[in-house]
Amino acid sequence: MSACAPAHRSTGSSPAICLMAGALLSAAVSLPAHAARIELGAPAEEADVIVGCLYPMTGRAGTYGLDSVSGIEMALKDLADEAAAGLPVPKLRVVIDDPASKASYGVRIAEDFLRNDHVQVLCGMVSSGVAQAVSEVSRREKVILIGTDHASSRLTIEAGHRYYFRVTNDSWTSMAAGARYLRDLQAKNGWTRLAFIGPDYDYGHVSWLDLQHALADLGVTYETVAELWPKLYEPDYSVYIAALQQAKPEIVVTAIWGGDFIAFVKQAASTRFFETIQLANFDTGANYDALVALGDTPPPGLILSARHHNNWPETGRNQRFVRTFHDLNGRYPTYAAEGAYTGILAVARAVEIAGGAKDSEKLVEALEGLKLALPEDPPGFASYIDRDTHQIVQAMAVGTVVPDTRFPPAKVMVGNWAVYDAEDLKPSPDVIRRRRDAARSGWESALPPP
Amino acid sequence: MKPVNVQGLMRQMRFSLVARYTLLSLAVTAGALVVLSVLYERMAGDLYDRLTGERLNAQVTATASRLTSFLDNRLYQLANLSNHPSIPSFLDGQNTAAAAEATALLRLEADLPDLYGILFFNADGSLKKVIPGQAASGSPYWSADGWDISRLPVVTVDGVDFVGPALPANGRSGWILIRQPLRDGPTEPGTSIALHLRLASLTELLGGGGISGVVAPLLRAPDGTILDATGRVATGLKELTDGPRILPGWSIVLDARSDTILEPLAQARLWLYVTAAIIIAFILLVFLAFSRSLRRRIGTLVTGAGSLAAGDLGYRLPEGPNHDEISRVGRAFNTMAEQLSGLIDRMVRAEKMAVLGEFATGVAHEVRNPLATMKTTVQALTRQERDPDRQELLTDMGSQIDRLSRVVSDLLTYGRPSPPSPRPVAAGDLLRQTVSLLRPLAEEQGITLSTGGETGLLLFADPDQMVHVLVNLGLNAVQACRAGGAVTMRVTAQGGQVVLTVSDDGCGIAPEHLASVLTPFFTQKPRGTGLGLTISQQMVDANAGSLQIASVPGEGTTVTLHLPLAGSTLKESAGHG
Structure with a gap:
């Protein structure tokens, strides 16, 4: 099926959106200066539920927005196939707009969705900064918000509320897996000097807190030699790379993501950074676009993972997902696609269970504990939404870069996997309680002393 | 261990050609190194002066300009917000179009990547409202409790407070506040608006390691804290120099890290000297080894010359594999x-x-x-x-x-040898004549006489004298043999000469007599004259040939004649008995 099939996509303000999106999908590097609103699925008058999604389709994060749109299309197609097979699947209408990675735009778009489109469920957001702001709209308006991409664990722990759910790994999950990987690595090579560099916004800071908590829970001893906070979309990392080199860490963990991560790696690779330092990115580093950017000569010592991998797990469901995405778009997906796909499936299943979307409270009850069999689930496990945090519980795989040309134009993929069970990666009730208490008492975190 | 005769060694070295050449090489090498070192020192000094001279001033001026310009932009932004007429409606919590406009404006303004958000303060300094931007994190956005700015330094310039810096710590970034009172109006008096600014957005403008890392521009805050380009407290400071002021209490300081560039240069110089010392030591070692070898070999030459001078004409120098x-x-x-x-x-x-x-x-x-x-x-x-x-x-x-x-x-x-009349003569003819003359005596004594070899060879000699010589040698051979013995005469060609050998298996000659058998009148035969071999050698010499005698007592004697080859050879088979 074409990505621009009229049955699944109707244009809103711009009739040229299909052509434009097609051009974007074929060349991810040439993103538009302005994105337009996209409407998918059933017409408003026929829809059982209207979902309003916010994804960037411009700038460094634009690729993730475009992949999310494709993920939504794939979910709608799967639901349509189920309906055609006679299953009681609700009809979804999905409206998508671009907050341009700005919290102010995000809030305004979310409010417009509610006011003008009568959206019953909000979804999306790549940046945790935008998600923080939109989550407040969700809380205030008592409208379900399904987070599909952003990952700050503050959104489900300290700032979590009844109407906020997230359906991809968050920073806690990734850092819990990363902490286990680092623990095992320490047993092998005895590293002790750790530095962290993350984008200077909520996601970066929370990722660092998550990692420290997870390492402390595991009893890993180490010395933090540097904490650095370049701004989001920083064009020049040279002062930070130099500062890291001066601090002489053995491991640098980064939460820099997307185009920023690619820029950081390229700039670091032009120095002697990788001669003595192993760089780890547990949440986004193995995203497909980053692997493509590594070319065929990646710097040594990279430790990577992401919220979805095209080559793990090698289950039929994941392979079908990756293949279908490729058939639709002529390229392989970033993890954003699977996040958006999951978000739409979660909404559909919840509406199905709640018997409609008019009552947000019933939707909340349906979403709490909802089980979903997803492409990223290893054999024998199905993701589910934790009743307390509303965070989806999923397994993770962390690995190193290996030559792999099965997913061109990428020359490398992640391999040498270390797989961590989903249940092990959940924050303990004690961690959740301490963090929530700390937030209520006004402290930044409930960190153990370093 | 043999004691070293230093004086002797010095004297040897003074007159040694090798020593002179080596010392010259050392002088040239050391001189070149000294010249290189002087040039190197001068170049390093020039380089440092250039890096820390005019270009540095230009760089620091540009850096100060970048920081001032950045702050000017933020001050302009702050002035626009503080003067915006709809802000009071927003602060009063009114649900009006003006309040909505102010909310949208504040959200948009707060979304700059350099800002964490926009804050409003009451007259008593307590927080009134916060507008988080996309970079907002932690206090005071997610929890206002614990937010305290009372202990931060404050610098006031034209009614604008610069509060901070709050230094990065425990997973949080550093920041400063730029705060200005709202314009007079319906709001509570003393209410102020502040931009919550990333400290690193200011310090990043300092640039990286300055010029090639030699001079690092840093930022001095009002509380004396020195900040590096990442907004952290600078460590490992070397030589601080005051730079231009950005604001009262805020100024650029320069950390002249001369060791950044001079250390590698000094290290390179050290390596240069170490390498030079190694080269000189190597040259000296080579000299010592070479001179020792040369002295030994020249000593051998001198010994040989001395032996020759003393009359030892048989002394020969050992000839090694060298070709020098x-x-x-x-x-x-x-x-x-x-x-x-x-x-x-x-x-x-x-x-x-x-x-x-x-x-x-x-x-x-x-x-x-x-x-x-x-x-x-x-x-x-x-x-x-x-x-x-x-x-x-x-x-x-x-x-x-x-x-x-x-x-x-x-x-x-012997006394009046007749001059030879050499001509080409077949060796076989000579042998035949000789055998015919000797055969009666040989048969009488029971000696087998035989000839062989390349008897067709032509030699250039006087045939009568050659027959004389061969008969003489043959007689000696026959007389040396016992009954049943054998005398063999053979002819071969070797190196352009004809080689005639007369061999017997007789009693041989004692080694002590071998050197004397060619001496006139030396004989061991009771009836010999002692002139036969002497005359034979004389004749062979006269025919441009040579005669050698080899003998092993008890096994026999072989006399070998080398005579000139006449050129063409006769077709004649060998083997006469």
Whole structure:
């Protein structure tokens, strides 16, 4: 099926959106200066539920927005196939707009969705900064918000509320897996000097807190030699790379993501950074676009993972997902696609269970504990939404870069996997309680002393 | 261990050619290194001066301009917000169009990546409202509790407070507040608006490591804290120099890290000197080894020359596998000694032969005529004598006279050798004549006589003299053999010469006699004259040949003649018995 099939996509303000999106999908590097609103699925008058999604389709994060749109299309197609097979699947209408990675735009778009489109469920957001702001709209308006991409664990722990759910790994999950990987690595090579560099916004800071908590829970001893906070979309990392080199860490963990991560790696690779330092990115580093950017000569010592991998797990469901995405778009997906796909499936299943979307409270009850069999689930496990945090519980795989040309134009993929069970990666009730208490008492975190 | 004679060594070195060349090489190398070092020092100094001179001033001025411009933009943003007419509606919490407009404006303004958000303060300094931007994190956005700015330094410029810096710590970024009172109006008096600014957005403008990391521009805050380009407290400071002021209390300071560039240069210089020392030490070691080897080899030459001078003409220098100058001198020395020895041998022999020849000729002349008279007389007496006893005595006397005549004849031949008339002659012919003359004697003594080899070879020599020589050698061989023995004569070609050998399996010659057998009148035979071999060698020499004798006592003797080859050879098979 074409990505621009009229049955699944109707244009809103711009009739040229299909052509434009097609051009974007074929060349991810040439993103538009302005994105337009996209409407998918059933017409408003026929829809059982209207979902309003916010994804960037411009700038460094634009690729993730475009992949999310494709993920939504794939979910709608799967639901349509189920309906055609006679299953009681609700009809979804999905409206998508671009907050341009700005919290102010995000809030305004979310409010417009509610006011003008009568959206019953909000979804999306790549940046945790935008998600923080939109989550407040969700809380205030008592409208379900399904987070599909952003990952700050503050959104489900300290700032979590009844109407906020997230359906991809968050920073806690990734850092819990990363902490286990680092623990095992320490047993092998005895590293002790750790530095962290993350984008200077909520996601970066929370990722660092998550990692420290997870390492402390595991009893890993180490010395933090540097904490650095370049701004989001920083064009020049040279002062930070130099500062890291001066601090002489053995491991640098980064939460820099997307185009920023690619820029950081390229700039670091032009120095002697990788001669003595192993760089780890547990949440986004193995995203497909980053692997493509590594070319065929990646710097040594990279430790990577992401919220979805095209080559793990090698289950039929994941392979079908990756293949279908490729058939639709002529390229392989970033993890954003699977996040958006999951978000739409979660909404559909919840509406199905709640018997409609008019009552947000019933939707909340349906979403709490909802089980979903997803492409990223290893054999024998199905993701589910934790009743307390509303965070989806999923397994993770962390690995190193290996030559792999099965997913061109990428020359490398992640391999040498270390797989961590989903249940092990959940924050303990004690961690959740301490963090929530700390937030209520006004402290930044409930960190153990370093 | 043998004590080192330092004085001797020094004296040797003073006069040693090798030492002179080595010292010259050392002087040239050391001189070049000194010149290089001077140039290097000058270049390093120039480089440092250039990096820390004019360009640095330009860089610092540009850096100060960037920081000032950034703050100017934020001040302009703050002024616009503080003066915006709809802000009071927003602060009052009114649900009006003006409040909505202010909310949208504040959200948009707060979304700058350099800001965490926009904050409003009451007159008492407590927080009134916060507008988080996309970079907002932690206090005061997610929890206002614990937010305290009372202990931060404050600098006021034209009614604008610069609060901070709050330093990065415990997972949080550093920041400063730029705060300004709202314009007079319906809001509570003393209410102020502040931009919550990333500290790193200001310090990043300092740039990286300055110029090639030599001078790092840093930022001094009002509380004296020195911040680096990442917004953290700078550590490991070296030589601080004050730079331009950005704000009251805020100024650029320069950390001149001369060691950043001078240390590698000093290290490179150290390596240069170490390398030079190693090179000089290596040259000295090579010199010592080379001079020792040269002294040893030249010492051998000197010893050889001394031995030669002392009369040891047989001294020869050892010839090693080398092909260098010393080896060539050694070979030339040996050749010279060889030729000198041969020349002296020939001269001595010639002298000896001249004296002996003159003496022998004189004796022969004096003896030959009386002998002839005695022979004639004895023959006449023999014919007339009837008494058989006396006749036998006379016959014996005649025989002795004949022997004396042969001796005289030999003496004359030796003393007045006739010049050879060389011509091409077949070696086979010579051997045949010789064998025919010797065969009766050989058969009589039961000796086998045989010839062989390339008998068709033509040699260039006097055939009569050659037959004479071969017969003489053959006679000696036959007489040396016992009955049943064998004498072999062979002819071969070798290196453009004909080689004739006369071998026997007789008693051989004792080694102590071998050197004397060519001396005139030396003989071991009871009836020999001691002139046969001497005359043979004389004849062979006269025919441009040479004669060598090799013998092993009890196994036999081989005499080898080398004679000139006449050119073409005759087709004649070998093997005459």
